[in-house]
Amino acid sequence: MAAPSPTPRKVLGRLSLPERNYVADALRTETVGGVLLLLAAVAALIWANTPLGDSYTAVSDFHIGPASLGLDLSIEHWAADGLLAIFFFVAGIELKRELVAGELRDPKAAALPVIAALCGMAMPALVYLAVTTIGGGSAAGWAVPTATDIAFALAVLAVIGTSLPSALRAFLLTLAVVDDLFAILIIAVFFTDDLNFAALGGAFAGLVVFWLLLRKGVRGWFVYVPLALVVWGLMYNSGVHATIAGVAMGLMLRCSRREGEEQSPGEHIEHLVRPLSAGVAVPLFALFSAGVAVTGESLSDVFTQPETLGVVLGLVVGKALGIFGGTWLAARFTKAELNEDLAWPDVLALATLAGIGFTVSLLIGELAFSGDATLTDQVKASVLMGSLIAAILAAVLLKRRVRVYQALAAEEERDEDMSGIPDIYEQDDPAYHLRMAAIYEEKAAEHRRKAEAAGVSSDGGDSPA
Template sequence: MSAPDDNRRSILFGRLPLPERTFLTDALRTETVGGVLLLVAAVLALVWANVQGPSYESVSHFHLGPGALGLHLSVAHWASDGLLAVFFFVAGIELKRELVAGELRDPRTAALPVVAALCGMATPALVYLLVNGVSGGDRGGWAVPTATDIAFALAILAVIGTALPAALRAFLLTLAVVDDLFAILIIAVFFTSHIDLLMLGLAVAGLALFRLLLHLRVRGWYVYVPLAVVIWALMYNSGVHATIAGVAMGMMLRCHRREGEDRSPGERIEHLLRPLSAGLAVPLFALFSAGVSLSHGALRDVFTRPETLGVVLGLVVGKATGIFGGTWLTARFTRARLNPDLRWPDVLAVSVLAGIGFTVALLIGELAFATDPRLTAEVKASVLTGSVLAAVLAAVLLKLRNDRYRRLYEDEERDEDQDGVPDIYEAGNPEYHLRMAELYERKAAEHRRLAEVAAATRSDEDGPA
């Protein structure tokens, strides 16, 4: 009796279906390049702020934009509120795609990244609150260490040359998407000081018009881009962080393919905007956010102030503990089991890697301590310090497992018949038949569910006999 039950148990970090693997490869390639640019921008910001501090401050605080519309903002504000809206727009599309066609479409596979992301955000927050509760520090920065920067994490992977298996990379990417969703909710709920109901109502009306135009299949960038700018401006003036508008519009795009389509509209737009987001928007944000003047003792105080120490420990200890613990609990108390090709140290290495918090962590740090510029700079330094420590520790752990990763990667990539399809996915491989059986069972269950819904609907329409 136990064998059949065991066969039905889901596998944590199992091999991905070929279409999902192909999409993941393309997405990670752009994220990795963007992560390298992000790293360069962060280093440039630190050098600029410490070599030519006055000029860095002058450029960052230079104001431009129409004041009559409430948009006379500094360059740093345009980077965080304007350019990051593009980043969150792409994040919204990613989340929508994961919900309808990716790892989150099936509750069984969605449970792991959702639980891991929740634990990976709650634990750093608890670590921060514990450190500051004991030391009497400012507890307002509890959300700073909760965010994961996927682009930076993948850049580290590219630098150290680890052939991480596709399933673990997919877990890291999906984890970051869910992480972004909860970070967006945190920004919207906890960092909105005042709300202009008129502006918010107009922004919601703009979003409704955006959705209606999509429903009517109206085409043309010249329609949507001006409307998106108006919605963003209204959201900014409402008091809600303007990046929320980007997420909302991204999630409205259709991300499932219809018959005859190579790509859905969401996938096409994501393909166009991802290089702009990863290659321009996020690096420019880093350039005007990561410039911490080390001469003022910001780096020295990282391990002496409870607020900054809480951020560092939250990123390095809290993230790794939360994600690894959430994953282990999922395997321990559900029917899931770890891929036999992997070991728990592999999961620990990825969990530590997720402690690299940068883009969203810097943004939340600015929002949490907006009234204290000195503390804001010190918190930024703590984000950089914690991210570097997490990156170094993850690199060591990943390197220790690199030989196993290399063998798994070579097995996944082997294509001896040179037909463009890895041998592991072809019909001659026993695993192929197992994958196809699993896919057939999933499709059959979905058809049964739809048939039950249709029958119930017809029953409701017919009414009582």
């Protein structure tokens, strides 16, 4: 007798309950942070485009820090190299957790989001290079449109009121995690020069000490925070972008749970640090990076200069085509089936939403055109414009299916037996069916009592006198 064929892998299938709970908790914080990020970006634009614009420049360029340690930096520089190290620290923990306990732990399951993310980074870069090659612009900004900003994307979802089912949200989160990983590699490889090997060796030694302390089970923020600051300072002085230190330390944390643990150390620290990253570090970075002068001429330049047009088209067109095409090709060649509750237009809407590339795109824009302040500001404006267009298009596409998403999300939350576990996750549990039978019997009995009290029999006829 022939062996039964394996069950086809589902694209955007239902998450396990622990993974669903983790995603819900993580994205709840990111959504709040995304709203703060939007407010900070708007505040920066208003501040920079009013009569107080000179004060914005003065504050951003104000230097503070010990010059003897090579850390006499501007406020804008501290926000980009210092505060974003916290953001990348959380990104490192997320990546580690995805690799050991999340969607990336199974190579077969990881193939689809990884391929989608890679295509979603390659296509925007190709679009940018095509536009700048045709227009005779600089190829230096090819990496600017490759990044997705998960907080900004979630803020858009919060504003338009779309309750995406957990599978779509998890796919977006996994895309962003893989996206962050390759953004980190791009920063490390392409934006590192003039290496100071003594400082780099010191940073590496500090990371080794950090790793050994973790393996020995040493606890206490008063040990790790000062050590992290030393590692960060050495990494900055080495010529490697300082945010790499945050990623490295995040990856060293243990994110697998041992017997008796409700949370792994990595998950616990992420839970503590994520609000600081999403609620303070990233909004402050946006405040001191998004303040560009906006005029009719500068807006028209966004669509006429090859570098800025390349960024806009990379975010809006490249991201959508790359992620959608990568997902479709991965599903096609792995013979995976799309979740029957969803459709391919849902994937296109999510791919369009991923075209919102704010935080890391702004950072890479500053690094790519660091010698040209005017072009840097123009590229920042193009990141803002491209992200805005992607957000509007995604909102239109998502609103067309909002009732489907709300119904799926409500089904995931339904808990009629009041067990604390959504019913959809208990359907294979015999105890669940016993509880539901008891609930239905109780409701039927209550209905009979009300009918008898009203003088009507339970079958709808008059009760006997």
